[in-house]
Amino acid sequence: MTAQTQPSEFVGKAVERLDGPDKVTGRARYTADVFLPGMLIGRCLRSPYASARIVSIDTSKAKRVPGVFAILTGADVAGYRYGRVCRDIPILAQGVVRFVGEKVAAVAAETAEAADTALSLIRVEYEELPFVVDVHAALRDDAHRVHDQPPKVVGARLRNPGDLKMYPPLPNVISQLTLRHGNPAEAFAQADHQFQHTFNIPSVHQGYIEPHSCLIAASDDGDVDVWMSNKAPHGARAALAEALSIPKEKITLNPVFIGGDFGGKGGLMDAPLCYHLALHARRPVKMVMNSFEELTAANPRHAASITLTTALDRNARILAMKARMIFNSGAYAGFCPVPTIHGYTAFAGPYKVPNCDLEVLRVYTNAVPAGHMRSPGGPQITFAVESHLDMIARDLQLDPCRFRRDNAIAEGDLSPIGERRQFLHCRAVIDAAIREFGWDRPKGADVGRGIALYEYPPGTFDDSNVVMSIDGAAKVDVAVGAPDTGTGFHTIVAQLTAGELQLPLNDIRVAFRDTGASPFERGPSGSRLTTTIQQAIKAAVDAIKTALTTLAAERLGAREGDVRYRPDGLIEARGKSIDLKALMAWAEAAGKAPVVRHGKNTPTGRSDVTCFAAQIAEVGVDRETGQIRVNFMVTAHDVGQVINPITHQGQIEGGLVQAFGQTVCERLHFGDDGAVISATLGDYKLPTVMDIPDLTTILLPVPTAI
């Protein structure tokens, strides 16, 4: 152990993930793998209409099905509305349904067969109402209003630039964000060229392989035990407590592995309903959405309609950009943890845009409610901006790489939304991608090439905490407040702790136990966790070291100021020394171990450091069938300190193939009646191993403040 932080042999090393042995043997337990005695299966009946009044519900026949323990309709859960920021989601439809797939009734039964039989016997009489699924139609004055009244709004804070209005007096608008930087009107008046294009970007599903699952047991004395596929159990516990009007101390979220999140598993989904079923049945109830329900009625990425207008001077330098971005939020806003779509903060981020005028609208329609997915809004906005720039370059007969390079943001430039940033390596990233790809080499027949840029800062928001303890055997336990959703989060915590304490990795254990036995953690969100938890770990390690210094001084009969940590791992004072294991063994015998300390990080404000990516793709087309194939891609990134090259590269490859899917083969298709018709994984085409392009990744190790 050393007093100062030194580069560790574990930080930056491709160490194997801690969760590997559990995950490759089938021991890793996910929510659906938990079985409790007396457990029932919960299922729900969903609306076949995009918009209708519920005239009557008859459950009398369903109640007679053997094995059925509870049947709920809207009347049983009246008065509850939940949601993140916008509290607009009923647990079961309250007299009206607002999208195809909305939950109308629910059953808990001993078997799935009994539950499904009961559902088939519930008679619901509907009276169809007008509906609207297109955002432009929803914005018209005479549009059908999806909600009569705005819901309760809680915590609609904007931590980014812009002016935010919640539920402004516009038809079906949930939030309106406006942001102006510079003087766009003047810039447009002076422009030599102006271009305007509109891009309609469809919704996609997060595609996690584990569907939303929850298992809830409510005891007679009011304790509620929860197992659920949620990336942030502390947030989920607080939300569940509010949604159910019970104290959060009564609720425990138990540790389970999460089978993919990608932003989609931050909300409550079926948990409030599952609780009420468990309460009525007086038995534990498990609900696992099937893939049909996932694709038609979960919380997919927002579809968007984005209109961009750009002014350029005679040298094809961007003078100003205007953007109107309309996001289709579907029938409920409560699946989003933020008031607007944050992707706007990376709007045209790789470029120098001196004047900018943005409007971001979230709009209700009678479509499936939209939620969060990896960089919410980012892919939609990037697809629009990058396509728009390609169309401009083509019109002006400019090379798309050089046009981008000439307009790239550089050190000293403000971002398009007017923020000052540092370490702007955009051009270096473009150049690396161009060089690796061989942009100027001749093309084959029926082959096209394209480049796109992206900018994204590390997230520096919300608290991270760890509770660190070192025991009599000098083993370290790090309690964190969130599961590892697959990113390698727990392994990274172990590496950082080993690095700070200069201890072998095998001596570090990292665990999320349950919400009662762990500190608060906001969880993975907006590329924040590695950054924010690093500071919490440092704080905990500092406190542990202070305590160890006190112990060592006492053991060695010295003053604390005399204690030194030698590079060979020994602790020394006044000519005597002791190793950590011996010190901790002594401390334990003296009743002074384990030593437990808390580390907290409360970030302040947005990071002024950002990162860039440049990707170049070579795409072949079969002229006879029209099928396109992405043959080869180069992805170039400027990176700070890579903590684990395996998990780092895994994030790049996984993200790239998700973006590939969204660009090439994935789309939620809607029928005229507002229903999602790409309703199985046969119809909704996720990329397979056959589809992926050959890939070369370039990492530019560049200095940053992180």
Added chain:
Amino acid sequence: MRTVHTTVNGQRVVADVPDNTLLVDFLRSQLELTGTKESCGVGVCGACSVLLDGKPVSSCLTLAVFADGCTIETIEGMADDNKLHPLQEAFIRCGGFQCGICTPGQIMMAKALLEQHPRPTRMQIKQWMMGNLCRCTGYYKIIESIESAAEGTKS
């Protein structure tokens, strides 16, 4: 209800199962072998892949009674006395998993592949593995894991 005689991961199992019970439910609920996962339920995603007499099947599309007289291999049977199978080691070494929900299915399918083609070409790997979806890794490290395991097991 029928009596099914099977050998699951080397152990004889005799069980009464309803005619309409799916193999995935038989394994997960009745035998408590929850390493086999169910996701799409329609035979597209491959998460429920197990080996029936050495051949990969989607256990979500297979009735449990079809396993009568067969051997069943699941992820729980891959490690031998706590010694991981070379494929399991390779998936850890190469980072061939992230969230891990598809991993049992990937490894079972890869086992069948390597039994058929001990030194598979990259195209053979892709053709065998195309029915096993993974949303986290983008597949690159799964290919690498299988290649690494194949190289490690060469004689």
